[in-house]
Amino acid sequence: MRPPTRDEFLFFSLPEKALFYIIVYACLGYMVYQIIGRIRLWQQGKPVDWYPTREGRAYWIPTQDGLKHWVQNVVVYILAQKKVRSSRQKSGAPMHLMIFYGFATFFLATTLLAINTYGPIKFHKGNYYLAYEMFVDLMGLVFLVGVAWAFVRRYQNLQVELGSAAVEDPKQMIQRRRWPMSHAAPDFWTLGLLFMMAITGYWLEAARMSAKPEPFDWSAPVGHFWAQLQGPFSPIAYKTVWWFHMVWVFVFFCVLPKMRLRHIVMAIATTAGKSDRPMGQLRTISMEEVEQTEQIGVKLTKDFSRWHLMSTDACMECGRCTEVCPAWNVGKLLNPKQVVQDIRGAMVSGEDVATAISPEALWACTTCNACVEACPVLIRHVDLIVDVRRNLVSEGQLSGPAATMLRQTASTGHAWGQSASVREDWMKGMDIPLCRDNVEFDYLFWVGCAGATDSAAVKTTKAVASLLQKAGVKFACLGKEEACTGDPARRIGEEFLFQEKAQQNASVFERYGVKKVVTTCPHCMNSLKNEYGDFGARMEVFHHSQLLQNLVSKGSLLAAKPPRGEVTFHDPCYLGRVNDESDAPRDLLSNEVVEPEHRRNKTLCCGAGGGRMWMEETPSQRPSNRRAEELVATGASTVAVGCPFCRIMLGDSLKQVEPNREIRLLDLAEMLHDANFKPEEGSTA
Numbered sequence: 292m293r294p295p296t297r298d299e300f301l302f303f304s305l306p307e308k309a310l311f312y313i314i315v316y317a318c319l320g321y322m323v324y325q326i327i328g329r330i331r332l333w334q335q336g337k338p339v340d341w342y343p344t345r346e347g348r349a350y351w352i353p354t355q356d357g358l359k360h361w362v363q364n365v366v367v368y369i370l371a372q373k374k375v376r377s378s379r380q381k382s383g384a385p386m387h388l389m390i391f392y393g394f395a396t397f398f399l400a401t402t403l404l405a406i407n408t409y410g411p412i413k414f415h416k417g418n419y420y421l422a423y424e425m426f427v428d429l430m431g432l433v434f435l436v437g438v439a440w441a442f443v444r445r446y447q448n449l450q451v452e453l454g455s456a457a458v459e460d461p462k463q464m465i466q467r468r469r470w471p472m473s474h475a476a477p478d479f480w481t482l483g484l485l486f487m488m489a490i491t492g493y494w495l496e497a498a499r500m501s502a503k504p505e506p507f508d509w510s511a512p513v514g515h516f517w518a519q520l521q522g523p524f525s526p527i528a529y530k531t532v533w534w535f536h537m538v539w540v541f542v543f544f545c546v547l548p549k550m551r552l553r554h555i556v557m558a559i560a561t562t563a564g565k566s567d568r569p570m571g572q573l574r575t576i577s578m579e580e581v582e583q584t585e586q587i588g589v590k591l592t593k594d595f596s597r598w599h600l601m602s603t604d605a606c607m608e609c610g611r612c613t614e615v616c617p618a619w620n621v622g623k624l625l626n627p628k629q630v631v632q633d634i635r636g637a638m639v640s641g642e643d644v645a646t647a648i649s650p651e652a653l654w655a656c657t658t659c660n661a662c663v664e665a666c667p668v669l670i671r672h673v674d675l676i677v678d679v680r681r682n683l684v685s686e687g688q689l690s691g692p693a694a695t696m697l698r699q700t701a702s703t704g705h706a707w708g709q710s711a712s713v714r715e716d717w718m719k720g721m722d723i724p725l726c727r728d729n730v731e732f733d734y735l736f737w738v739g740c741a742g743a744t745d746s747a748a749v750k751t752t753k754a755v756a757s758l759l760q761k762a763g764v765k766f767a768c769l770g771k772e773e774a775c776t777g778d779p780a781r782r783i784g785e786e787f788l789f790q791e792k793a794q795q796n797a798s799v800f801e802r803y804g805v806k807k808v809v810t811t812c813p814h815c816m817n818s819l820k821n822e823y824g825d826f827g828a829r830m831e832v833f834h835h836s837q838l839l840q841n842l843v844s845k846g847s848l849l850a851a852k853p854p855r856g857e858v859t860f861h862d863p864c865y866l867g868r869v870n871d872e873s874d875a876p877r878d879l880l881s882n883e884v885v886e887p888e889h890r891r892n893k894t895l896c897c898g899a900g901g902g903r904m905w906m907e908e909t910p911s912q913r914p915s916n917r918r919a920e921e922l923v924a925t926g927a928s929t930v931a932v933g934c935p936f937c938r939i940m941l942g943d944s945l946k947q948v949e950p951n952r953e954i955r956l957l958d959l960a961e962m963l964h965d966a967n968f969k970p971e972e973g974s975t976a
């Protein structure tokens with residue numbers, strides 16, 4: 292008896308084989324032709340500047356270091372599907388994993404088959420072959436279940452969208468970007484194609500067994516079962532099924548670069564070559580770049596980097612980014628998935644990017660990075676949006692309170708236009724050491740614009756200062772030598788105002804030899820930690836919750852112990868998500884926190900970031916109201932925060948959404964202050 296193995300091209304004559312090769316090479320050629328067309332479009336963009344590629348070459352020829360980086364990213368984000376597994380879409384993740392691993396198995400199996408057929412060694416035999424057959428056969432079932440699941444999901448989503456369209460004009464809904472999923476006809480065709488490839492693959496397997504039974508056919512149980520049902524096949528019937536299966540495979544090759552299916556290939560390229568720039572770091576534009584291009588930011592798609600253009604082609608249109616977008620969720624025009632589609636469209640049409648996206652949508656972004664965190668193919672929507680904002684600002688297209696804020700920051704160094712001397716008012720009666728007095732200090736306590744002058748934020752500032760004094764931490768403040776970090780200016784798109792402030796602050800840090808910084812504002816923290824390095828200021832930067840947690844763990848301070856069920860915590864986007872810190876705040880509250888639905892790195896934005904604090908807001912479209920509703924739903928009587936911006940936004944919203952119940956809004960530091968000082972030892976109020 293011959294060992295178990297596969298007969299290739301069973302019953303095929305030479306002309307039939309030749310016909311197959313002609314068709315398959317024609318289809319592959321067409322696929323490559325389309326891919327070259329896309330590569331030409333990406334090449335309009337700027338060469339990537341973060342990636343160690345060989346000089347003068349594009350991103351696909353990395354150095355040795357670069358190659359390591361590629362492989363690591365492919366393993367983490369593609370093979371292990373890290374982002375998909377952590378997705379909030381309950382059914383979306385397992386469905387995608389089933390399709391992905393099923394498809395990956397087919398790809399591997401076909402590759403092995405090709406190596407066996409055309410290579411010098413015939414290894415497809417014996418026990419290995421039996422195991423191979425069993426594995427591929429069963430993974431086919433996994434794939435089919437995943438595809439069927441995707442059909443059902445899309446059908447259900449379509450019903451929901453059609454339900455909305457029944458009360459609203461669908462054209463208007465598209466204009467207003469209210470179609471988060473857009474599961475239109477092409478999606479069903481795509482799934483139909485995958486289904487037909489898999490089901491005809493099983494039929495082909497069964498036809499082979501029916502036409503030429505072997506004693507080891509049991510090793511492919513699904514095919515074997517099918518073969519038992521259909522009975523014997525003639526060679527002609529077998530070959531008919533073979534060609535029927537191949538038609539779907541040929542179609543697949545031809546449509547791959549055109550349909551959403553292209554993300555199969557593009558996601559590998561994009562995730563492999565992604566930048567290691569932290570989520571919270573925006574790209575620094577140089578003056579040389581501006582002189583060369585004679586413009587700031589992005590006007591046409593050629594002004595984006597090649598990687599960013601390529602990433603828009605990797606978009607699988609899953610809508611995860613839109614589902615989590617705080618602006619979209621309160622009915623604004625911003626739809627991050629649509630932003631990506633609009634840029635992709637502008638790449639082909641050559642249209643002005645801001646017009647393609649719509650300035651109203653661009654200004655609605657809070658730069659909360661929820662979309663970036665959710666995107667399985669690592670698209671950086673915030674980079675895309677801020678780069679276009681930079682161009683709009685440079686063309687004078689920003690007006691209203693946000694433009695006033697920029698002027699104030701430029702003239703006074705304070706985002707609300709206060710004079711520098713006011714930054715020391717909160718210190719009265721507190722004996723706060725100042726750097727200019729040449730005191731020795733370990734930590735620079737960076738107070739921030741709100742922390743120095745907003746009445747609620749000042750309570751946090753005073754609480755932190757008292758706690759640091761109590762714990763014996765050597766710290767000092769800059770007082771009137773501190774200027775706005777420039778974070779709101781940068782995120783609004785006024786890059787060179789940010790750079791001016793960063794250089795000014797960096798030179799002050801250098802003068803005083805600052806090594807460690809603690810701040811109560813996650814936006815300041817992010818900028819100082821992730822962005823000031825470009826201006827020579829490299830320091831360890833901590834959020835106050837992190838330093839206080841450290842002092843609690845050393846026994847220098849006591850943690851707060853709120854009664855069970857009474858306190859909920861709102862994770863600030865720039866702490867919990869962008870800088871990945873969500874344990875320290877909870878530790879300070881002895882982990883006695885009633886968790887809201889969105890928490891930790893999946894927190895829901897209060898709506899203040901990205902300069903939105905200084906932009907007009909329609910009352911019915913306040914992200915902070917949506918967040919306040921969630922916090923109220925926890926039943927807690929106290930909302931703890933760790934950001935002065937969140938505190939300002941939620942203060943109003945909590946009163947609006949719960950006018951009949953008094954809900955306390957306190958910073959973590961105030962709660963810790965209460966746990967460490969007796970009432971007679973002074974209040975932070």
Ligand code: SF4
Pocket residue numbers: 605606607608609610611612613627628631665666667668669670
């Ligand atoms: S940008 Fe990312 S998250 Fe949004 S639809 Fe595309 S792939 Fe999905």
Ligand code: SF4
Pocket residue numbers: 612615616617618619625626627655656657658659660661662663672673896
């Ligand atoms: S950063 Fe936030 S607000 Fe901006 S598009 Fe993404 S999810 Fe929406």
